[in-house]
Amino acid sequence: MDSGKTLSLPPLKALQAFEQTARFANVARAAEQLALTPSAVSHQLAKLEALVGRALFVRGARGMTLTPAGEQYLEEVSEVLHRLAMATDRAASDAGLECLRLHSAPSFGLLWLMPRLEQFRQSHPDLQINLSCSYESLHFSRDKVDIDIRHGLPSWPNLEIRTLQRERLAVLAAPQLLEKRPVQSPADLLHSELILSEATLMKWPNWFAQQGLALPERPYTLSFDRSYMTLEAARHGLGFALESTVLAADYLDRGDLVRVLPQDDDLPVAAHHLVFPRAHSRYARVRRFLDWLQQELGQPFEY
Structure with missing residues (x-):
């Protein structure tokens, strides 16, 4: 039934200012994202709170914190803005596909x-x-x-x-490297060429500690900040890698890399979400x- 009351739609700029401020908990950072001045963002927030009739933020020395009303409003507004952006994107697409x-x-x-x-x-x-x-x-x-x-x-x-469940970190190597540097136990790796993957949540020190071993004295042969680079280096026989079995799945299936030790020596990890x-x-x-x-x-x- 139509009550006759006209719904008030907030300005899009005010919604964007609200969402960005909630994201960064900071008016200045929100202003940078929106290419506005901090005072302009504050003005939009004040306008929105006046329209809503409730405080959406608690202003503190450490930044802006959402009130319970602000948290609920953010969840609903973010969905609306996303749907609006996607609808615009679909309307502009020639493909006609979702x-x-x-x-x-x-x-x-x-x-x-x-x-x-x-x-x-x-x-x-x-x-x-x-x-x-x-x-x-x-x-x-x-x-x-x-x-x-x-x-x-x-x-x-x-x-x-x-x-992702059952993701594990395993010691991996190219078959040709294992032929030259056979590994019978975790202790053998203390004197082997190790590749450090800086991206993994747990690294060689964690793995050696799980085995009850001290860290190797020799430096890492190579280190990389991307797992795909670590796996490629290991595939070329440049050293032993401690990497995700999910990321290395195709390498293992093709035989480019093999597990060096039994699965009991793997480290369970919840790294991808x-x-x-x-x-x-x-x-x-x-x-x-x-x-x-x-x-x-x-x-x-x-x-």
Whole structure:
């Protein structure tokens, strides 16, 4: 029934100022993102709070903190802004296909996801796929991202998180290296060429500690800040790598790399997570991708 009351729509600039300030907990950072002055952002926030009739932020010496009303408003506003951005993007597209926008940590995107995207595309021909890779945690509405596959510790409040289960860190090497440097026990690695992967959550010191061994005295042969570089170096026989069995899955299947020790010596790790706003779970394209990914991994996600 029409009550006759006209709903007040907040200005888009005010919503953008609110979302960016909530993201950074800082008016100055929000102003940088929006190419505005801090005073202009503060003015938009004041205008929005006057329209809502409630405080959305608590102003403190350490920044801006959302009130309970602000947290609820942020969840709903972020969804609206994302849907608006996606609707605009679809309207501008010539393809006429619904677009699934993915962002991934580089090594997972390159080593695991990229070789399998064709399988997903063939089973879902009505979806257009956009994949970008970086270690930056993108902003879902601003960057038009449906799912972000992140590497790290799962500490992203107010977002849905699906963690890859049974990911482990294993000692890996090229078969030709093992022929020259056979390894019978973990202690043999103390005197071997070790490649340090700076990207992994746990590194050689963690692994040696689990084995009850001190750190090797000799320096690492090589170190890399990307897992795909570590795995490629190991494939070329340049040293022993401690890397994710998920990222190395295709290397292991092809025989380019082999496990050096029994699986009991692996380190369990929860390093890769699918992250998205709660509202995105209602999108059919998101649910289809999550279902497909679980099937490809052969395991459910950890919630």
